[in-house]
């Protein structure tokens with residue numbers, strides 16, 4: 001059964017992305033739950049698929065509100081060609097459509113997140129959204145293709161952050177904007193390069209101060225860049241039935257001002273940069 005996204009009133013792309021008419025048959029409901037569970041952990045959400053609620057580790061609606069408000073300061077995304085680099089399971093792609101994007105392409109190299117996206121969309125006919133299981137490196141195929149690029153929660157996971165910024169710049173149409181969000185710390189133009197884990201997490205190659213990110217954007221050739229938002233996200237992570245993962249705040253020193261490894265605690269920063 002394929003549900004046309006525009007015709008079907010059960011589909012809505014608000015804070016909780018709802019797809020498919022709610023199902024009352026208990027067996028079908030538990031089958032959907034089991035399938036979703038097997039595809040977990042779900043890091044981003046919430047979704048409701050045929051009435052089955054899937055809460056992710058992060059309540060992604062909170063970051064989306066900030067990201068959209070940032071884009072709105074620079075012309076918004078209504079009618080714009082949008083790309084979400086590091087889109088995870090695609091949560092923000094739906095939100096971009098809700099905000100009026102003409103289409104939204106998501107890139108993410110992780111097979112597990114692509115599977116979640118395919119599960120979410122398997123009964124959906126939504127030509128305005130596409131997911132490609134590739135990294136930012138494939139932006140080379142999309143020169144000057146987008147008006148707005150979201151790249152959130154990605155840069156600190158990269159070994160070559162300048163390569164990422166160059167790719168973002170080159171795939172923006174002239175005058176286009178990137179909404180860049182990152183984990184960082186109150187370090188001004190300095191950067192922590194963790195010896196190993198940072199707040200219990202692996203795969204973090206740098207924890208930048210906000211001025212360091214602005215300097216990187218400037219040195220990557222963005223014409224205008226601004227810090228738009230800064231916040232403490234420690235309460236935005238939760239353990240859920242679909243994501244039984246420890247939140248970062250469990251890896252803070254008991255004083256609350258350092259991580260267990262002794263580093264400055266994380267904050268989130270959001271920037272807008274214009275090509």
Ligand SMILES: C[S@@+](CC[C@H](N)C(=O)[O-])C[C@H]1O[C@@H](n2cnc3c(N)ncnc32)[C@H](O)[C@@H]1O
Pocket residue numbers: 044060063085086087088089107108109110113134135136137151152153154157
């Ligand atoms: C911390 S999550 C952030 C997800 C989402 N953008 C958000 O802000 O909520 C980082 C995402 O980047 C993806 N990623 C890792 N390497 C990447 C690459 N080379 N290009 C694009 N995305 C990448 C991961 O698979 C993961 O989904």
